[in-house]
Amino acid sequence: GAVVSQHPSWVICKSGTSVKIECRSLDFQATTMFWYRQFPKQSLMLMATSNEGSKATYEQGVEKDKFLINHASLTLSTLTVTSAHPEDSSFYICSARSGPSSGYTFGSGTRLTVV
Amino acid sequence: QQQVKQSPQSLIVQKGGISIINCAYENTAFDYFPWYQQFPGKGPALLIAIRPDVSEKKEGRFTISFNKSAKQFSLHIMDSQPGDSATYFCAASKGQAGTALIFGKGTTLSVSS
Numbered sequence: 001g002a003v004v005s006q007h008p009s010w011v012i013c014k015s016g017t018s019v020k021i022e023c024r025s026l027d028f029q030a031t032t033m034f035w036y037r038q039f040p041k042q043s044l045m046l047m048a049t050s051n052e053g054s055k056a057t058y059e060q061g062v063e064k065d066k067f068l069i070n071h072a073s074l075t076l077s078t079l080t081v082t083s084a085h086p087e088d089s090s091f092y093i094c095s096a097r098s099g100p101s102s103g104y105t106f107g108s109g110t111r112l113t114v115v
Numbered sequence: 116q117q118q119v120k121q122s123p124q125s126l127i128v129q130k131g132g133i134s135i136i137n138c139a140y141e142n143t144a145f146d147y148f149p150w151y152q153q154f155p156g157k158g159p160a161l162l163i164a165i166r167p168d169v170s171e172k173k174e175g176r177f178t179i180s181f182n183k184s185a186k187q188f189s190l191h192i193m194d195s196q197p198g199d200s201a202t203y204f205c206a207a208s209k210g211q212a213g214t215a216l217i218f219g220k221g222t223t224l225s226v227s228s
Binding site: 034051091095103 | 218
């Protein structure tokens, strides 16, 4: 089955620094990848949709200059949290779909803690 | 506006019982309706999914019932086990390749032994 690998699984960073999260589709090509954010005991909120070779589309209220998304290849998308602050601490999850008639596969998530 | 409404928020079921979680949607353009299971600290894992051309789909102990006219769908977990204790999310998406899943708010299921 389709596998999405997400790294790191957890990261602690100091306030003001940047953190990069990687999302790779291991056995399929993902034209589109999705990034979600999840706060404790809450649902997954879509942050942005990333398309290979083009700019990401951000949801309303998501700061595109803070959450930089790059989708340079059909198997890799990255999310960089720039100048991180404690309020950016959250669980970030990526997802990909191998085709319009296929399901969505999720990564295992990244727990970001900003201290 | 919440596009996918899920209930109940939490559910306690005895071992061996049936767990039922309901979702309702507004957008008639949605044509893919999955249910995901999530354990703490993990990404969501697909349980079962349905498209609107069928009214029911069963996979093992998990069944989706779909009512297109009412714009509702539900997850039934038969013979619930303590290992089923997790958070369950319904979701929906449109058919186009680049559209994301929209999630319900989730249901925390506890199966007591």
